[in-house]
Amino acid sequence: ELLARLVMAEAGSEPYLGQVAVGAVVMNRVESPLFPNTIAGVIYEPYAFESVSNGLIWSQPPSNSARLAAVNAISGWDPTGGALFFFNPAKTSNPYIWSRMIITQIGNHIFAR
Numbered sequence: 001e002l003l004a005r006l007v008m009a010e011a012g013s014e015p016y017l018g019q020v021a022v023g024a025v026v027m028n029r030v031e032s033p034l035f036p037n038t039i040a041g042v043i044y045e046p047y048a049f050e051s052v053s054n055g056l057i058w059s060q061p062p063s064n065s066a067r068l069a070a071v072n073a074i075s076g077w078d079p080t081g082g083a084l085f086f087f088n089p090a091k092t093s094n095p096y097i098w099s100r101m102i103i104t105q106i107g108n109h110i111f112a113r
Helices: 002-011 016-031 039-043 064-074 095-099
Strands: 085-087 102-106 109-112
Touching: 002 016, 002 039, 002 064, 016 039, 016 064, 016 085, 016 102, 016 109
Parallel strands: none
Antiparallel strands: 085 109, 102 109
């Protein structure tokens, strides 16, 4: 449920593949020693996701596609190729995020390591 809410808040208007990709970033972080080792730990890490910081994650229930995307990400589908970050290039000028190695773009999000 928590991952589905994050997918909805961060990528609800993205294509389905982009929704799975956002969920996969969370799962990749869970597996990485650089991040907390639980879904909740990753999602609630301070300043990790704008939708958590601004409360958007709680503003609407997840759609069916967001729920299915979360299930697919938890099951191991990773269309990002191991990304640990994602961002919308039209909405950020943060030098740190732009310094990350870009892997791919899906919908409006860039996925990076």
